[in-house]
Amino acid sequence: MSVDPEENRRVFRVTFDLPEESPTWPPVRYERLWAEKTDTKLHLSLRNTPFYCIGVAFGDIIAVRLDHERREVVFDKFVSESGHSAVQILVTSPSSRSALDQMLLSFGAAWETMSDATYYAVDVKPDTDYAALRSELIAAKDRGDIEFQESAISKPHQAQLLSFP
Known part of the structure; x- marks a missing residue:
């Protein structure tokens, strides 16, 4: 646990164990x-967007458990969504990174990148026109600029789409 001195709130690092999808993905066994x-006791609100976890987004409420053997706070189950969505983007054409940043900014998205800035964890805010953003992401993918995964799409954002897998 730590305390955010600017906002005097108690924040915790929560460990999410990741299932192995293939021999090389995800590249880590867990994400914090x-x-x-x-x-509510043992219910926490997520404060950042996942790079690898599926099914959770910024602000979602999760239940956690204390793993005394590992000495960690561990994800137990999803409780409720915040209205935010999470998209994970892999930049396949480095020259397109600036255009991607500008496009995400135009939709009011926030994101973090890995150290090499080719893998993005994108927070899509509840008031975003997700249908328009998704269209831009698909166009970037079709151009070969990116690959992306919709790791957690909120019900309000799903409702904006004609169809959602």
Whole structure:
């Protein structure tokens, strides 16, 4: 646990164990995300966007458990969504990175990148026109600029789409 001095809130690192999808993916066995204490015991609100986890986004409420053997706070189950969505983007054409950043900014998205800035964890805010953003992402993919995965799409964003897998 740590305390955010600017906002005086209690935040925790929560460990998400990741299932192996293939011999090379994900490249890590777990991901740790920041989460903030809520009024309900062992329920936390996520404070960042995952690079590898599927099914959770910024602000979602999760239940956690204390793993005394590992000495960690560990994800237990999803509780409720925040309205935010999460998209994971792999930049396949480095020259397109600036255009990608500008496009994401135009939709009010926030993101983090890995150290080499080719893998993005994108937070899509609840008031974003997700249908328009998704169209731009598909166009970038079709050009060969990126690959992307919709790792957690909120119900309000799903409702904006004609069809959602």
